[in-house]
Amino acid sequence: MSSEAEIPKEDQYDLVIDAMGGDQAPDIVIKGLDFTALRHPNIKILLIGDATKIDPLLHQYPNVSAVCTLRHTSVSIPMDMKPTTALKIRDSSLRMAMESVAKKESKGVVSAGNSGAMLALAQIIVKTMPGIARPAMAAINPTAKGDAVMLDLGANVACDSRNLVDFAIMGHAFAKAVLGLPHPTIGLLNVGSEELKGDERLRVAADVLRNSPLSDQFYGFIEGHDITAGTTDVVVTDGFTGNIALKTGEGALKLVFHLLKQVYTSGVRGKLGYLMVRPGLERMKEWLDPRRYNGAVFVGLNGVVVKSHGGADEVGFACAVDVAMDMISHGFHEEILAGLSKVNAVKDTNQQS
Structure with missing residues (x-):
């Protein structure tokens, strides 16, 4: 056929x-x-x-x-x-x-x-979808306020301002479809929160978003610590920075659990302390279980494409399938096309004026 x-x-x-x-x-x-x-x-x-x-x-x-x-x-x-x-x-x-x-x-x-x-x-x-220059890799990350979506995580090492704006639109649609947030906030990852910080492409992308239909949801520039703080629901960056941030976060999480294991296995007091805090640690372990966050999405394509981690177990793979079903059932692609149409309409109006 x-x-x-x-x-x-x-x-x-x-x-x-x-x-x-x-x-x-x-x-x-x-x-x-x-x-x-x-x-x-x-x-x-x-x-x-x-x-x-x-x-x-x-x-x-x-x-x-x-x-x-x-x-x-x-x-x-x-x-x-x-x-x-x-x-x-x-x-x-x-x-x-x-x-x-x-x-x-x-x-x-x-x-x-x-x-x-x-x-x-x-x-x-x-x-790729009409109007999207490059697809991006997006995934859900745990934060102090709940879950957030971050993109790009490695599909595009170098990005221009247009790519970053596209990522913001796609991340916004992802957060609505998968996280169920009606009005997700968007942050551009930068070396500082001040408007003059960062390079030209970041400042141009910020200007476009501030003057777009997403302006009410655009928080502005955010820094590295804002990712886990949950300052915004969507974190937008290039693939080079995003991949480093992702791997750094994964390493930090492993370090925390390693240190906790050392504390609670070093002597009688440590073991007694573990018995007292065990229920809380079990809840934390469940909340931060990487299987819950399995399922990176290549967004910006003419169809839902979800990448499960190669080493995922059956629980993790099922979670990746859940992500795909959420995107399909909640009109993810229609949301992206609507967002692109609104942003492009504003850009065309500004250019004509």
């Missing part, structure tokens, strides 16, 4: 899943979809992968089998394969999943596979 052919609604899938992507695929994928089948009993999933490995698992998980249609391919993309090489493989499970979204057979795709290959295939096959 060609990409231009109209696919009947009854033959469309909510999601297509790359069953062979990830460190422990397809086992973890199928186990994760068992949670999905319980949370979304009416979901329709196209599962792409090696039938010889997947069929035995589907027999073990009848709930997954009930919501999935399996499409066979024995070819998968290794986690360490270069994107340029992956693009040449025509019948890989990841490529077939992207093609399903491109021809509107499926509304979105979830994979725990090779990140670089996934972005490259998404850009070439699914393609």
Whole structure:
């Protein structure tokens, strides 16, 4: 079937899943979809992968089998394969999943596979939305006030002011769709909160947002400590800075838990102290569980594209699927198109005047 052919609604899938992507695929994928089948009993999933490995698992998980249609391919993309090489493989499970979204057979795709290959295939096959120069990688992060979305996290190392404005629009739509916030606030990550701080592209992007329909939601410049403080619901930055901030935050979190373990295992007093604070520590561990935040999204594409961490377990993979379903059910793409239209209308008016 060609990409231009109209696919009947009854033959469309909510999601297509790359069953062979990830460190422990397809086992973890199928186990994760068992949670999905319980949370979304009416979901329709196209599962792409090696039938010889997947069929035995589907027999073990009848709930997954009930919501999935399996499409066979024995070819998968290794986690360490270069994107340029992956693009040449025509019948890989990841490529077939992207093609399903491109021809509107499926509304979105979830994979725990090779990140670089996934972005490259998404850009070439699914393609960027009209009016978006570059897609960005967005993810949810815990803060002192709840959850926040941050983008870009590495898809674009260098960005100009237009990219940053696009990221703000897409992050705003993401926060509304996935976090359920009616009026999410937006902050531009900078080296200071003063208006004169930062380089030219940041100042230009700030000026555009201050004079756009998002002006009421635009907080202004924020600094690194504002990310975890929850100063804004959306944190906008370039991929270079965003990736460093993300990895720094992950490292700091690991350090905190490492130090706490040392404190509460060093001697009798420490162990007694742990018994007293254990309920609170368990709640904190659950709140900061990285599995809850699994599911980075390539935003700005003509379809929902969600990247699960390659090493995620079944709980983490199910959370990534939840993110994809939230985006589909809450009109994420329509929200982006509406935001772009409003911002561009204001820019055109300003240019004419």
